[in-house]
Amino acid sequence: MSLPPEIAKKVRLLEISTRRLVNSLFAGSYHSAFKGQGMTFAEFREYVAGDDVRTISWPLTARTGKVFIKKFDEERELTLMLVVDVSGSLDFGTGKDFKGEVATHLSALLGFAAAKNNDHVGLLLFSDQVEHFVPPKKGHGHVNRILRDLYYQKPLHRGTKIGSAIQYLQGVLKKRAIVFIMSDFADEGYADALRMISRKHDVVAVSIEDAAETELPDLGLVDLHDPETGELITVDTRSKAFKAALKKEMDRRRQTREQELRQAGVDRISVSTNTDFVQPLIRYFKTRAAGGGR
Secondary structure, three states, X not given: OOOOHHHHHHHHHHHHHHHHHHXXXXXXXXXXXXXOOOEEEEEXXXXXXXXXXXXXXXXXXXXXXXXXXXXXXXXXXXXXXXXXXXXXXXXXXOXXXXXHHHHHXXXXXXXXXXXXXXXXXXXXXXXXXXXXXXXXXXXXXXXXXXXXXXXXXXXXXXXXXXXHHHHHHHHHOOOOOEEEEXXXXXXXXXXXXXXXXXXXXXXXXXXXXXXXXXXXXXXXEEEEEOOOOOOEEEEEOOOHHHHHHHHHHHHHHHHHHHHHHHHHOOEEEEEEOOOOOOHHHHHHHHHHHOOOOO
């Protein structure tokens, strides 16, 4: 695929800045947080005193009359799936970057950290349908391909259906994976799907927010465009009634998001376009490595 020069330049600049950050402080945090998450069956052997009784194979024990345990080896190579929301609401931001650009930067950080650990990395882009899927593979070249797709692939739809993306992912992921879902979670009714996939996979929800979504500055009469539905309305940002209604609606959405993620029982990270979005990720990795995650 021949990329437009401006896209190729963006990918190259992002690669340079991201790999420098990964080499200096990020890769070790990623590895410490997720090492030993994948286990593969190695063999059966007879039980000896001190073995974990949870590893006993009861079917084999019943057949042979002797107590056997299942022995597992740690998978040194993990699979990281980057699940990125490309719906219309990600085309917004009042900080240095739009929400979608924050998702791209975080994907680059995670992807190169995984590549440094010799892990497989895959990508799924979604709106209200699956827009693009890249099967997991190893190597820095493959991560570069993922970055190119993040910049180059334009969504065909503008809405958000997180549950549909998760259901698709369940069908294509054969091995246990670490799944990072990067979205503003402007959706409802996805808790059950998240709960189902988290039974087999290690799921982390990265919620991307922007300060202006909860409090608009006093700009007088402005036209507001809903990027997902296309609806256009004119509002008076100086109106106390409008500000109260906006706060009420955004509080409702925030509570819905928190409730959905809490019900799903997955790890959560909150980042913002208005502040450093790398540090929350590093703090999460350190907390998890210390036993504070799942």
